[in-house]
Amino acid sequence: MAQPQAATKTKYDVSIIRPEVRAEQFHLRGEGYPPARLAAIRKGLRTLHTLELMAQTIYRFQITREPSDLNCQLITAMCNEMGHYQDFQIKLYEYGFRPSILRAAYWGVGFAFGFGSRLLGTKAMLKTGIWVESKAVHHYAQLLETIEWDDETRRVIEKDQADEDGHVARWKRLLEAAAPVPAKA
Numbered sequence: 001m002a003q004p005q006a007a008t009k010t011k012y013d014v015s016i017i018r019p020e021v022r023a024e025q026f027h028l029r030g031e032g033y034p035p036a037r038l039a040a041i042r043k044g045l046r047t048l049h050t051l052e053l054m055a056q057t058i059y060r061f062q063i064t065r066e067p068s069d070l071n072c073q074l075i076t077a078m079c080n081e082m083g084h085y086q087d088f089q090i091k092l093y094e095y096g097f098r099p100s101i102l103r104a105a106y107w108g109v110g111f112a113f114g115f116g117s118r119l120l121g122t123k124a125m126l127k128t129g130i131w132v133e134s135k136a137v138h139h140y141a142q143l144l145e146t147i148e149w150d151d152e153t154r155r156v157i158e159k160d161q162a163d164e165d166g167h168v169a170r171w172k173r174l175l176e177a178a179a180p181v182p183a184k185a
């Protein structure tokens with residue numbers, strides 16, 4: 001069964017940006033699984049892999065050369081998403097699947113969101129991050145609930161979901177700091 005989201009938030013340390021992966025943690029997966037279970041896992045992994053390409057591309061194109069705290073946070077988030085992208089690429093190949101060729105289109109979407117929001121300024125960047133990451137948390141929850149994952153893959157997905165939730169919280173904090181709520185006249 002899927003972990004409730006509140007449990008996911010406390011169970012994983014989101015200050016670990018790139019968790020260690022040891023040689024013995026790689027396995028070939030899926031042997032003996034019914035075709036319907038495999039098909040669901042393949043669809044889920046391809047979706048996650050594709051979305052993580054979009055996420056890392058958004059942050060990549062939001063980063064500027066300015067030596068600011070925001071840029072440091074964006075680089076941290078980009079690294080986090082690069083790790084997620086690796087996570088799902090590894091799982092795809094462990095299952096004998098291949099990534100979706102359609103993911104190139106999501107690179108384009110990530111570029112549009114990332115570069116577009118950068119042109120509009122800090123608040124637009126933070127709002128874009130909050131919107132995309134909130135969608136991601138919801139999407140992750142759906143995939144955790146509806147797909148019968150193996151335990152190790154499920155833990156990876158839960159950790160990555162907790163990271164996305166951490167991103168929402170971080171961008172919300174920065175947005176509040178950037179835009180104090182004005183007193184009503």
Ligand SMILES: [Fe+2]
Pocket residue numbers: 052055080081084160163164
């Ligand atoms: Fe991610």
Ligand SMILES: [Fe+2]
Pocket residue numbers: 055081133136163164167
């Ligand atoms: Fe994220």
